[in-house]
Structures are given as C-alpha cells and as structure tokens.
Amino acid sequence: MSVYKTFFYLKRIAILTLKGQKLQVSYCYPADDVCYKGIEISAGEGEDLWKAFANSKQVTWKREADTEDSFLSCQGLDVxxxxxxxxxxxxxxxxxxxxxxxxxYNPMDMTFFQQLANQIAIYCQDGALFAEVNRAKSEWEATFKAVRDIIVVIDPDLRILRVNQAALEFCGLPDPEVLGRKYCDVFCTANEPQCAKCILYKALKTGNTINTQIRLEDGRVMEMYGYPASQGGNEELGVVVYMKNITERLKMQVQLLQTARLAALGEMAAGVAHELNTPLAVIIGDAQLLNRTTPKDDQRYKLLEDIINCGLRCKRIVRGLLTFSRQEQYVFQPLCLNEVVKEALKLVSYYIETENINIEQKLDEQLPVIEGNSQQLEQVVVNLLLNARQSFDEENDSERRIQIRTGFDQKRNQAFIKVSDNGQGIPQKILTKIFDPFFTSKGISKGTGLGLSVSLGIVQKHGGTIAVESEPGKGATFTVYLPPAHDFDDAQDGIE
Structure with missing residues (x-):
C-alpha cells in the first residue's frame, strides 16, 4: 500500500468475485464496518458495479447526489x-x-489499473481451474471408493498404485500395507510357476482388455478384467484390474438350469406315466386275475406275485418322479419327516441297491410334525443319499452300507434326518468347504458342486441347518436339523 501511495492516493482497494447471483468481497483494504471480506452485493445495492461487470468495461464512478450505487456511496469515496x-x-x-x-486519473493511470486487474483475473482463472480440478478429483475419488467391486491400479511391474475400499476389504489389509507391493503377493491365488503366464502381462504387452474367471480357495468365483491404462505412448500407467464376485450369479444360473431340467423331467415323466400306466394296469390286473385262480402251492403263484409287486413298484416310481419334478410352488405345510424319507427312498433306493449298497432305515414313529415343503426336503434327502452312494471306493470289496434314520434331539429341540455311510469319508482339509457353491471333490465331469450348497439353502429356509461329521476311511454322517411346527415361526424371524 505504501508503494501505491507514492504514485496514487487510494482510500480503498477491493477485489469482488461472483458468487451465485451476487458479487462478494474477496479482499478489502482497509477492512472496516462498511467493507470486509465476505460481504455480498446484490444488483440493487451496486448498480454501477454490476454495469461494469455485465459490460466487461472499465468504469470511473464519481459521487453524485443522484447516485444509485449505495455500496460505493457508503464507502465514503469521491471517486x-x-x-x-x-x-x-x-x-x-x-x-x-x-x-x-x-x-x-490520467490514461496511463487507468491503463495501469486495468493491467493490474488483468493479472488478478489470471490468478482468479488459475484458482477456478484449480478448484475445478480438486472438485473433479474429489468426485473421482468418492466414486472410486464407493464402487463395491474390487478395483486395483498397478504399474507395468505389477506393483499396486491405488486400491478402492472393496479391495482393502477383500485382502484384509490397510492401505499403507498394500500400496507398493506386488499385485500377485496381495490379490493373486495362482501358484508361483504360473506367474510367467499371468494374463496381466498379456494386457500390458498387447494393449488389449483381458477377461478371465478365477476360483478362490474358499469357493468364491471372481470375474476379472484387466484394462490397459497407457495413453499416448505412456506405458507407466500399467493396468486397471477390476474384479467382481459372480458366485451367486453362477449359482443362480445353474439353479435356473436345474429348474429347467426339472420342468423338462416333469413333462417327460407325465408322458411316461401316461404311456406306462395303461400297460401296467393291464399287466397288474391280468396277473391279479390269474393269481386268484392259481393255488398258493403252485409254482406259478410266486411268479405271478412277483409280476404284481414289480408292476406296483413301477407305478410308485413313476408317481414319485412326477411328484418330485413338480416343485414350482414353494408351499409350506405340516408334514412328517418319515414320509419325506420314504418318498426320497422310492426315487433312489433301487439305483443305490444295484451297486451292492445296503440301505438301513431307522425311522422314529414319535417324531413331531414340522412345517415345510415336502418336495424341497425330498430333494435334500436325495442329494445326501446320492452323495453317500458316491463315497464308496469302487475297488473296496467290504460291506457297503448307508443308514438313514430320523429322530428328535431333545437338547436342540429339533427333529432330524441323519444319513450315514461307511465309505471313504471326507478329508479334514476340505470339510469346511463342502457347502461352498461350486466346490466339488468329484471332478469336473461328475458334479457341479451345488448339491450340498443348494441343500443347505433349502434347510436354512426351513429354519434349520445341516451338520457333518467325518473321519477319513470310516465314512461320513450328515444330519439335517429342523424345528418342530410350533417353533417354526420364531425360527423364521431370524432368517433372511
């Protein structure tokens, strides 16, 4: 200010910037009651100020009796x-x-004022650009952190440059322990010999987006994309890795496929039932008529009885197949677990027994009624029986045995279905993973890894759970626990 006084005598210096529909004082010297930082000036309070702003032209204001610029008038200025x-x-x-x-002021003075204003304008422009960059940066960072899928930015050496919150939750490490480390040390589950074939190197080399699916040790399936981030020949930007958990989506797709298969099975079973019921009725009827006129000590009597029993068995199998495949309505009603077991055995007992596996039944006749869907629970029992059947080593000549029994656990206050076998058992290292979607120890061609996962989902919707016990070489036991009907509503309150 003292330098300016050498050339000019100035009472007031102020810088006003636009804020919304008003001019705001951003700087004022000297600051006092009539002019201070933050004060706002509307169009009605500063007519001459707003005219200069609207026309973008330098204006000289002088105090006059009829002035309409109340802001400048209040400053105690003459000019x-x-x-x-x-x-x-x-x-x-x-x-x-x-x-x-x-x-x-002479023309040189006015030119000096405008040149000074032009320099201030450049600073204002830089400040506005800086604020815009900061705003865009803040918006980008907020969006980056808010994405619930995993995003990792890596350099050409696969070192981590940036991660979002979902990535930190995935690896269970804080930001400082992740940044700068190798991507493969934090996020990759591949074995070391496969590192040379890492598809991220392919993305860096070709500049093309890569896509693959990886299966984690806990059974989750992740879909991974690698987007090369280099622009204009700058190869220092590396790759943006995007990962999304698609386990539930794949599970739903397989379940939809399974539902479609069941629907097709229902259609087929209906056609088979229609085609077989008439000849079966004739076979059974004729055999019964012949049996009535055949003495019991006649050798043919036993043959006719076999024909009748086999014919009736065929009718029960067809009827059970129809019932099992009609699962479009998920209706809960009172039912007995013994009946669920019997209907499931009708579907698979012959299939199991043809492999020289003995099925033992121990059904508790004092079971309380539960509330549930019989077809869905039959699917659970069928899955457990088929898993037990596949647990036997084909080269083992010892007695093969599957036991299925029902009962009531007083301590848990729950009814149960227990399926036990004396097969190979389940290794301890995979015992905690067998209910994970898509986890299977049967090989790709022998199982989808959804049987136990779907079964557990069904049981949980009934307010129950599945427990498993196993010892390698001595078989396994799966126990389905379900609440009795009077406890069902309370159990459902805790299930989502």
Missing part, C-alpha cells in the same frame, strides 16, 4: 475506478480502487 477481471473472454469479478479526495 472510484471499477476494473473488470477479464481473461480469455470470461469475467471473474471486479478490481475496485477509490479515493475520498477529488482525484482525476
């Missing part, structure tokens, strides 16, 4: 020079200097 802050055809505000003495 003021209003200089628009203009750069690149954009007006950012006003630079105002004024004196409380009668003063006249």
């Amino acid at each position: 003021a020079v209003i200089n628009p802050l203009v750069t690149q055809n954009k007006t950012y505000g006003l630079f105002v200097v004024g004196s409380d003495r009668p003063t006249s």
